[in-house]
Structure formats: C-alpha cells, structure tokens
Amino acid sequence: AQSVTQLDSHVSVSEGTPVLLRCNYSSSYSPSLFWYVQHPNKGLQLLLKYTSAATLVKGINGFEAEFKKSETSFHLTKPSAHMSDAAEYFCVVSPQRGNTPLVFGKGTRLSVIA
C-alpha cells in the first residue's frame, strides 16, 4: 500500500529565505512522486514530478525536489521564497504499476512573511 506523510502542516518563512517542505512516502513498488500547489480559491497545479529518471527534479517557479530512496523522502525546496509562493502544497504518490489512485498527503500551508 502507498502512503504519504507531510511532516509539517504549516511552514512560515521570510521572503528571500529558503523553503523546505518535507515529505516521506511509503510504497510497495517503485513510486512516482509529485508535488502539487493550490493557491487560494484556485485549482491544483503540478509543480514537478519524479518518475524514476534523475533523482533531482526541477519544477516550475524555481522549485525542486530530490528523491532519496534510502530515506524514502521527496522534500520540496526553493532557494529564495517569494510572496507569491504562499499556498498549500501537496505531496502525492502513485505506484507506477497499473492505474491505481493517487494518494495525497495532508498538505503543508506555506506562509511567506515580508
């Protein structure tokens, strides 16, 4: 079975400082992993995805994530936070075998302080 644990429900950073949103996963198979962002009153947008290629994945808006199999982690980072990054972030896992459903983490709310 697959599961996702987002270790922080809320992260607050100052504008211009680094962002780290933590995610650990559990999967019976080699998983695909995703980060989605949800801005207030807007739909989900795919930030980046890992599907067994390079372990360091670059996404949109300067975000990147590193797949670490030994630590079963897929943390999301950004070197310098911008006010527009304030949103809800979801870590998502999908097994690569078959069409089983996506499993969403509970989300991390990122606040950016001016």
Added chain:
Amino acid sequence: SAVISQKPSRDICQRGTSLTIQCQVDSQVTMMFWYRQQPGQSLTLIATANQGSEATYESGFVIDKFPISRPNLTFSTLTVSNMSPEDSSIYLCSVAPLAGGSELQFFGPGTRLTVL
C-alpha cells in the same frame, strides 16, 4: 497538459437537494477522476470515471450518493444527491492523458459547494 473546466464554480444548496457538477476537457482522455476536498483537508478520491463503463467507487463512496456519468472522452458529471451540510466541500475533477496511465493527472479548478 489538458485544459479542464468545471461548472458551476461554486454553489450554495439547501439540504435534501441534489447538484450536478460538470467537467469538460479540451482533449480526449482515457480516465477521469472525481475528488472531494473537505474544508481544511487533503483530497480524497471519490471515483474513477471510464468512458463506456460504470464508474469505480472508492471505499466509503456509493453510486446512489454520487452518481457519475461519462458519455464520451471529454466530458463527465458528478451528482451529489440528497445533500447534507457534511457534503460541503470542494469537488475536483482530474484527467489522465491518453498515453500516460493514471499517474500524471491534471486538475480542474474545482466546484465549491456549500450546503445549508
């Protein structure tokens, strides 16, 4: 990526009534999914809607409460039946592109439902 629209974008409904939410995609897709996001919560999959067959429901969701139609490869509807305040949520549809299986999904903007 696919462009997905949902109607209505939001609605306020009375207890005991039903609401049908529409999801339209700008390209043909094999799989469409319906999710629920309760206030302050993550997304939970309600069902997978496949064209030409009945929807597959996840544990805790039943067809009588959430009937789904999938008449073609670009359109689906979800009905929330006999609503109660506990059904107040954002309902999102998502699609998986034809060639990619279900692991890569694109989401619609959601329908925000409030039941009084």
